[in-house]
Amino acid sequence: MLDNTSTLGSLLLSQILFFFLVSSSSWTSATYTIQQTFFRCLSANSMNSVPLSSYYTPNNVSSFMSVLNSTANNLRYLLPTVPKPMIIFTPLSEAHVQAAVLCSRQFALTMRVRSGGHDFEAVSYVSQIEYPFVVLDLARLRAIEVDIPQGTAWAQAGATVGEVYYRIAEKSKVHGFPMGVCTSLGIGGHITGGAYGSMMRKFGLGADNVLDVRMVDAKGKILDRKAMGEDLFWALRGGGGGNFGIILAWKLKLVNVPETMTVFTVTKTLEQGATKLLYKWQKIAPKLDDRLFLRVIIQASSANPTENRTVTTSYMALFLGEPDTLLWIMGKHFPELGLTAAECIKMSWIRSVLYMAGYPNNTTREVLLQGKSLFRTYYKAKSDFVRTPIPEKGLLGLREIYFEEELPFMIWTPYGGAMARVPELATPFPHRHGTLFKIQYLVSWQDGTKNMARHMSWIRKLYDYMGPYVSKNPREAYVNYRDLDLGMNKKGVNNLMEASSWGLKYYKSNFYRLVQVKTKLDPDNFFRHEQSIPSLPVKKGN
Template sequence: MASSFFTIFSIFLLVLFSIDSHASSPSIPIQQSFLQCMSSLNNTLSIPTSLFYTPDNSSSFNSILQSSAQNLRYLVPSMPKPEFIFTPLTEPHAQVAVACSNRLGIHLRVRSGGHDYEGASYVSEIESPFIVIDMAQLRAVDVNTQESTAWVQAGATTGELYYWIAEKSSIHGFPAGVCSSLGIGGHITGGAYGSMMRKYGLAADNVLDARIVDAQGRTLDRTAMGEDLFWAIRGAGGGSFGVILAWKLKLVPVPEKVTVFTVTKTLEQGATRILYKWQQVVDKLDEDLFIRVIIKSASGDPKGKRTVTTSYNALFLGDVDRLIQVMGKSFPELGLTRNDCTQTSWIGAVLYIAGFPNGTSTPPEVLLQGKSLFKNYFKAKSDFVRAPIPEAALLGLWNRYLLDENPYMIWTPYGGMMSRVPESQTPFPHRSGTIFKIQYVASWQDGDKDPSKHMDWVRKLYNYMTPYVSKSPREAYVNYRDLDLGMNRRRNTTFAEASSWGSKYYKGNFYRLAKIKSRFDPDNFFWHEQSIPVIPGRKKNG
């Protein structure tokens, strides 16, 4: 599928190197310089000006900037805005845009779904001016059920991918994220886990091929990029090695009927005891069973006293009868009954787990809208747990948890396939020995007079958990980007400096990532607050 592009791209590259590199003249607007560069690289490529959105037209610019940005914290007026947003219609558009960004020395950010927790795909607080390439118009999905594969472009969402798989087959699925508005381009670069991870591993574990644009403006497939770079892009986070154009995915088998349930327990209903038991068994359950815990607060009595709610939200790749047997043997403490369960199709389960209001009865077409259900102001952090958290520690956690107005956590189970994949197979290292992962979220509404209190709350909660989570390093998930861990404050941030956050995301894989970065992007064209650093002196033969 990639071969048809190589002749065109080779011509682009030859033209690129035949033109002397130069920075944009201060007297010429960046957009004009950019258009001139794109035309000079290929004067047969149609590049409508309608693909550019500039602050001069604030209405359309703000509309496209806000269209997929998930963390509203990064849309406030004080945040830096791009010089323009370019929305390529074709893969050659994206390729030439990267080449011109490099040639003109313009800092580049790339956005597929806008779910970067710290806004790094559409905001730059460390280098200005900058531009954004928004991949939203590149969203084709080509499903081949005979080969059990799919090519999906970077701008498509996980929901669109799931929809088109289900349109072709009732017995195929794909193990990616729970949220249906995730941009598939960036999502898989961080590893990408979801409700079938215990059965089939991460999305990144099920990638067969990819097309990317590298820093030199070349478009590469797996063969052309080589196995080192192919390894790096499946777990190192986005924005370090190139622009993902498309992924070729290996589809996985799913039953025609699966089962979902949600059972909620409050503190008054023994939630602490049940959660302690969940920790002891969840990574050892039948790998067809995924039970995450969504932890919130609610009114506990008529007087409005608050309590903690723990909702066990599950997908079972099988029928109700077998699920009841599995739960009765392995986790009877939850008290699951047939009335708690809903048998549905795999696509019905996608809608249910994603949190659509009508659950399994929601029409699948809603997945084509690509809209997030949870767009708000938030700060998130993450942890990995390798030993059950004692009940006494959970009681201390609840005391601190209820100090915020809208506390939120998700505990995601590991085990199964996640324990069988070696840490070094992809850059994502959080594998064997992990029982579950924690996501902590503080969120607030527009107009909150003191948003800093929510930020302080989630940081204090994170500090409280220090004795009970992974150590040396304290691990974190790159798709829940957290700038509290450290950040690159300049283009030439050293490997040692970046290790403050890099070791937490990648553990022992971080050094290998830096070596690959140094070979394929030695000038560090692709960089941001937490991009992989270059090791000086390690270039092509490093």
């Protein structure tokens, strides 16, 4: 037990040994004391009792590492050399979250907040700039209440996208919600970045369809939309995770979906005219019927560089309607793809969720309740937004760069539709009118650190190559595809100029309004991380 001081020596020894295995920071006896007193602080400041089973420290290496690794999907940030938290707390109630904020402030501990663990640069469970730090893991706060007569749902921050979809479909065949394709995302952080998905051209982002929210601020107070005011409510819906407070739950506005939807995937290689097709897609995909979402997945045909490789472009579509209508639309606007009736598959909305997420066709919907990531590997990702079609010459140049890497991967996601109709200032997410499509770049590998430098260098080379063809001044990026290459806060620094290096790319001019909201809400900059919104210095009165 943490309170048993007679075992202090042996526990401290095991803790020091653990440090040499998994951390580059120095541990002292003060660390162990804080671990003890932090738990007592939680119990003293919470209206609900805090069970020991919700509290993890490196003194029990097995359980600690199991929880730390449980939802982390980027193995780069689980390497032994990466800093580890001194405490992981998995709250069971809102009162526990409030207590965690109060106690972290009392002990001057940096806090990281994790809802799903999909942060591409792991700032939700790793701190590379400040130590010691605590991880608040919201995985046990995952209740979902669906109210079909009202057309709404409340979902706690630790619930996954898949769980929310499942619970909606459990109650209705003609309701859904527009957010992520990846079903293991935690919605707490997902919606704070915007939350795009395969219905966004019809209904917009997840953040566009939020009615209310519950969050804990830097003083440990629980705020809803009425209590926080519209400026903060605006900031939370696209302003990025870890900036303003801890999301407890979102109130979602459900959308109406047809009982029958249609999906297809058609793959074309370079030899089948993929380059000309991709050039045509750029022009027509953002202008298609709002009900049609047609993205492109671009890969190399083989991971073996000695084989005769080609580039494949897979056109993956979701249409909110019947196959006959879809075939008419495609025949009129994109006949070059050669879509046939045999390639169109009819299904319900919830089945389409599984299809678009990449599950096999015989997968039952109950897999959505597992909250398990299909993608758990070493990887690096980057993003871009495109406003003018990339010429065929530019597309051809991608081929040689692609063949330099074993597992190159890009997803081109079309905009237009509802995305073009929502003003850039409506939410912090600014990538709206004039955006043709978004690019996600990804490189993954399984051999740990062996060839990490080469893989990282490759994706940066690809990103540099694409520079002339993408948005400029600023070169935009998606905050939910966090990229530390864009810059980082330095230890102990809260600098507006420094933060603008990534802030303007993620939010464009909305960045400055976010800074104002942050300064008013959290002047001490308690909620901070490697790419957080800064608080401006507050002038004290005479």
